[in-house]
Amino acid sequence: VVLSAASGGASLVAYADSKPADENPTRKKKVVVLGTGWGGTTFLRNLDSSQYDVQVISPRNYFAFTPLLPSVTCGTVEPRSIVEPIRRILEKKKGNIKFWEAECFKVDPKNKKLYCRSNIGTNLDGTGEFLVDYDYLVVAVGARSNTFNTPGVVEHCHFLKEVEDAQRIRRSVMDCFEQASLPNISDEERRRKLHFVIVGGGPTGVEFAAELHDFVSEDLSRLYPAIKDLVNISLIEAGEHILTMFDKRITEFAEHKFQRDGIDVKTGYKVVAVGPDSIKMQKSAVGEVQVPYGMAVWSTGIGTRPFISEFMKQIGQGSRRVLATDEWLRVPECEDVYAVGDCATINQRKVMEDVSAIFKVADKDNSGTLTIKEIQDVLDDICVRYPQVELYMKSKQMSDIRAFIADAQGDEKKESIELSIEEFKKALANVDSQVKFLPATAQVASQQGEYLARCFNKMKEAEEHPKGPVRIREPGRHRFRPFRYQHLGQFAPLGGEQTAAQLPGDWISIGQSSQWLWYSVYASKQVSWRTRMLVVTDWMRCFIFGRDSSC
Ligand code: FAD
Ligand code: MG
Ligand code: MG
Ligand code: MG
Ligand code: MG
DSSP states (O other): OEEOOOOTOOOEEOOOOOOOGGGGGOOOEEEEEEEOOOOHHHHHHHHHHGGGGEEEEESSSSOOOOHHHHHHHSSSSOHHHHHEEHHHHHSSOOSEEEEEEEEEEEETTTTTEEEOTTTOOOOSSSSSSEEEEESSEEEEEOOOOOOTOTTTTHHHHHEEESHHHHHHHHHHHHHHHHHHHHHOOHHHHHHHHHHEEEEESSSHHHHHHHHHHHIIIIIIIITTTTTTGGGGGEEEEEESSTTTOOHHHHHOOOOOOOOOOEEEEEOOOOEEOOOOEEEEEEETTTTEEEEOOOOOESOOOOOOOOHHHHHHHHTTTOOOEEEEOOTTSBOSSTEEEEEEEGGEEEEEOGGGGGGHHHHHHHHHTTOEEEEHHHHHHHHHHHHHHHHHHHHHHHHOOOHHHHHHHHHTTTTOOOOEEEOOOHHHHHHHTTTGGGGOOSSHHHHHHHHHHHHHHHHHHHHHHHHHSSOOOOOOOOSSOOSSSOOOOOOOEEEEOOOOTOOEEETTTTTEEEHHHHHHHHHHHHHTSSHHHHHHHEEEEHHHHHHHHHHOOOO
């Protein structure tokens, strides 16, 4: 079927091999997954693909293990070791799964169609554009690097987001060393070439700085003895501290360690422009400074992909910065569209918006007041639907519902507790301040992918038995528990075999033992035995022979 596309009149070849749902009720529903990163891949690995007709669309025909990208920048781990072809992952699945190496550039949620473009341009008419229709859409396209429109960043800085970025950085580091070694250049010019600047003191920037420092001190200083003293690494952060998402103790340790290592941590500096060989930055107390540099890596955070912004405008989310979903990862006002990972954020519903409805459900005897037992009976449901209630009770160290009620009543404690609606509202008044946004991490994306796959696996069953386990719910049709994030902890590798680990329950460990924990966690999280073996061999090779400096 050849259609005329709405966008620019390009002709599109439709991919259509079946009739509309109504004509053929036994036909499997079409699930289209956009993206082969953490969210998309975990969804696919957990999906019972025999129930659906699955199509995967991504400009990248592989999954990349992003936590090891900083190691790729210095050759500690080879790029091939952290990627797994998506077709190998799909090969193991039952049923009918197709993969298209292409990017989606437009979503038409009304007609349930996706406009896609192959980046290898193989289609008949040479444009490489085609149309895909879906019954369910899973958007897992991740995010892009954010430059905050700082001039010169796109032209002169490296990002560290994709495998190619890491490879480019590696080449660029070596080029700087070779250029600085050439005869007939001034010491000043050598110094400039060997000034490595990292903008952004988040986990990625910090890990890259640490990795680069190790590379220089463990390998390159031996190979380039004449220029080793001219090397300088700067880490620029606009806030007061680096690694602010970690515990204070880790932040402090990292800042001190970097200071000892000679990494120049510049906090409170905002980069305002990047030129071909110098960076302009600002600090209120200091004013504007211009620093010459040889290579710069930009890692200040993420932004929404343009086609997602377009999609958000279409569905009335134009004023938001990030695509919002509900707690079931569904895009509101947009039937059968789901979003996971970095491209979306969960818009947690507030308790106070539903407080009257909750009261009504809880007040089983219609007495107009709630007894402790009545509250007790619905509390678990409330905590499932509104996780902030549990967080609030934890943060106030309330062990049970009595403590919660006593807290709301303040001084006027009563013997037999029956809460009126007014008192009930008061008890819940501060709870919504505990609503937390989930971080943009692989951990969140993969848990969301897995959750969504489990929902999809049970969708048919749930349609046949529409009574779900959750009693308190938004008016409507939820059959599943909302998504719930379980934080398993996070690492900050700081170089020199020192890693900081922050595990649940405020458990903090810094040093070589957490480095070993880091090795074992990241080895075990590999998606296949093949990559696991490659990564472990890379680590051993690096341990015995050092990193490779050729490129
Ligand atoms: P991604 O994994 O980015 O996947 C997006 C996918 O969508 C890609 O396959 C992409 O090719 C595809 N895509 C893009 N545009 C389109 C389009 N138009 N149409 C179709 N497909 C498209 N998290 C941790 O938890 N721990 C860590 O240690 C950690 N370290 C990190 C280190 C680095 C250097 C980086 C960059 C990130 C790190 N993260 C870490 C964060 C983690 O990688 C992301 O949160 C995670 O990748 C998000 O998963 P996602 O599926 O949303 O997006
Ligand atoms: Mg993905
Ligand atoms: Mg990924
Ligand atoms: Mg997210
Ligand atoms: Mg009652």
